[in-house]
Amino acid sequence: MLSTQWNANKQISRQVYQLCRGLAQKATAVSLEEAKPYADIPGPSKLQLIRAFLPGGRYKNLPVHEMFLDMNRQYGSIFRMPSVAGTDMVLTMNPQDYEVIFRNEGQYPYRRSFEVMDYFKRVHRREVFDGYDGLTSGNGPAWGKMRTAVNPILLQPRNAKLYMTNLVQVSDEFLERIRTIRDPVTQEMPDDFAVDIRHLVIESICSVALNTHLGLLGEQRNNKDIQKLVLALQDVVELGFQLDIMPAFWKYLPMPNFKKLMRSLDTITDFCYFHIGNALKRIEEDAKAGKLNEKGLENSLWENLSKSPDKQARLLEEIRGILPNKDSLLTMENMRNLPYLRACIKEGIRMYPIGPGTLRRMPHDVVLSGYRVVAGTDVGIAANYQMANMEQFVPKVREFIPERWLRDESNSHLVGETATPFMYLPFGFGPRSCAGKRIVDMMLEIAISRLVRNFEIGFDYPIENAFKAKFFVQPNIPFKFKFIERSD
């Protein structure tokens, strides 16, 4: 009773606070006419920036999040990076700006694509893409048309059951793989377990996106073509960013990294083309035979769970509620009520975000942090780095506290003001947010719940430097998890 009253009071004071904050912001909002000019936004000059990326430079080999945090310290919460990749980019780390950006993004939110990717689609493999930029690189009405077609398939919960069967099958194979490669004495995984985790992710995505079973977690693990694909995917992650954010020398010089990236993108495109062709043939055959019915960042989270036995115990209790036995079936229905699992996933992604945030090109002039940012400027948001590293936004920022995401819990104040849709952005925001979000959520929920139900997960090594981040995070230490079989 007391706690209900306490929570009600807390709720009311929070609403009053937010109302006051809203009014205060409106009162202090700067009009376009009063705003400081665009040219006054602080930041490095073009020359300083190029020098910083060259050997011996301040940002050479520095992870992107550290570069942004360093600029934040030097220039303040908004700064300008001149002519990076052809156009200026303004980067803001002021949460009040995020709302302005997203509220002004317009009917077709514009996100600048990687120029190297555009080159690949429009020039290098023109015969395949035939003028279509796709969802990730496209913009304007063409993007809008495609997104409208894709949303119901990928994002509507009632369609999720179409890919649930495939994802559960992949997670079964992963449990089997763990049992096969586990050291019988120490119960630990081999040094290269990160490769299996990567295979789990690729197999899951292909099982949904291409309706194809690759066999990466079993018989096809060493298949040469598949290994080539895995390496190509890794190259795209590493080189795509390098070539895009740094001055675009590849446009003028034969850069080996650029050629390597084109080869890797070729590998991925040919692979997808082949499997999409096969999937379409299967669909046609199934349709003819009348068979078209309902057939259908994990590492970081495991690491945190394996270091927090109390959290793992709470999670197990919740999962036992829907999976009484180790081999009980997961269904759309029984997965509905898993708040603690979802809080654990949210907290894992917060602590180890895959990328910095997102980008929007402003369709008209807006005021950000008191400056007039002119139409056509690309504005970057680094909210994910702030949520992962800065105590002022998330108290006890480097502690794994899933409870902070649960309402009415004693720790829920620990996320405080940051729990707004404008600040927690692992999947971006609004109509342009990640189209794969539901698949990722489902993949993680299935994999984690089945792992925790089957094994007690441990990790006997320090995790401080578990990941390295250039642009996207990557494993930095051997992932020697211990998977101890649960007896019931």
Ligand code: HEM
């Ligand atoms: C943990 C994994 C993932 C993360 C953290 C992630 C994050 C993101 C982010 C931040 C964006 C930009 C959103 C914005 O600008 O507001 C995005 C876009 C996108 N993502 Fe993901 N993503 C993930 C996995 C996936 C998967 C598995 C798929 C496909 C099956 C996917 C498909 C897409 C697409 C198509 C877009 C472009 C959407 C558009 O511009 O309309 N993502 N993702």
